Each structure stands twice: as structure tokens, then as C-alpha cells.
Amino acid sequence: ATAAFTLALLAKIQAAVAIPVLGVALWAGAPAGVRSRRARVAVLGVWIAILALALLPEMLAFERLGHAELATPLGPGDRARAASAFVGRYLVMATTSIGVSAFHQPALPTAWSDPWFLLGLGGAAAIGGRALWALARRQQEASFWAWAVGGFAPVSQVLPFLYPIADRYLYFILPGRIGAGLVAMRAPLAGLARAPDRLP
DSSP: HHHHHHHHHHHOOOGGHHHHHHHHHHHHOOOOSSHHHHEEEEHHHHHHHHHHHHHHHHHIIIIIIIBBBOSSSSOHHHHHHHHHHHEEEHHHHHOTTTOOOSOOOOOOOOOOTTTHHHHHHHHHHHHHHHHHHHHHHOOTHHHHHHHHHHHGGGGGGSSBBSBOOOOHHHHHHHHHHHHHHHHHHHHHHHHHHHHHHOOO
């Protein structure tokens, strides 16, 4: 797994999403023995060290080739609105495929009443609440939410770049989004499957 993670980082730095997924999986899995727990945490530490080594040339290349300030320097409020609006747009794309395109530079929200900002705010609250609920219960679903959130983090414009909305970025978000939805539906579907047995 460590070798595969290293190769994945060399192919695309977004493979770093595996680190929060692994961390949440370790928490949710709750390994039985102390030795097993320490071994798994040690592996997580190795992965973080590998990522740190991969980030150095990646950040140098990003600063030279990929980094771009958005049209005007943004203040904290503008950045918060923009990040929330991107959450809203990716939620719509991941759920319906509406708005999917190769390159997209949408207009940034200028008001707190912007519908994309409000959609992203509500979506982030719902996902965060569900993820924390699953994490507190050490459920496998939490790992998939970590995958979805970690997949979005690189395009959240914390480090601004041109064309933050693109179909290729969904590749890192969709596995977590789909996996979390399927795991969340497992218990209700199992209850429906057992329902005929309860009938007289």
C-alpha cells in the first residue's frame, strides 16, 4: 500500500487524499492490540513523510506555472464566499452532472445571499454533521466522507489557480461521495429487506 501510495503521488499530488482516509479508517477500525495500533500509526507517519517529500517540487512547480490570483486580491470574506460557492457547484455536479465541463471559471459570489454560497454552506453543514456522526460511532462511512472532503480540498481555492471547476477534479471527490452514500443506505435497505419477515 505504501509503494502504491508513493507511485500515486508521483502521478498526481491529489493522491494525498489517501492520508486523511487512512487516518479516519484507523480511528474507525479501532485495531484490537496496542502493537497493531502502533504499527498502523507508524504507517500513517511514513505516508505523511512521503507526502512532505513530494510536496516540495510540487509547490515549486505550482508557484511557477499554476498559481494565479483570482481577478482581484480577495479578502477573507470573499474567499469564504468563493469556497462555499465551489462546494455548492461540486455538490450539484457530483449529484446531477449539471455544470460539468473541462474548464470553468465561474463568476465569484459578491453577496452573502448568493444561491451558490448558500447551497455550499448548507451542503457543507450537512456533510460535516453526518461525517462527525459517523466518526463518533467509528463507522466505515466516515472514511468515505474524509475521501470526499479531502478530494475537494485541493480545489477549494485555498491556493488559488485558474479554472477551479473542472470535470477531472470530480475523479477525487466522487469515490467518497458515492461510497458514503452507499454505506449510509446499507442499514435502511437492510431494514426494508427484513420488513416482509415482520408481517403477520
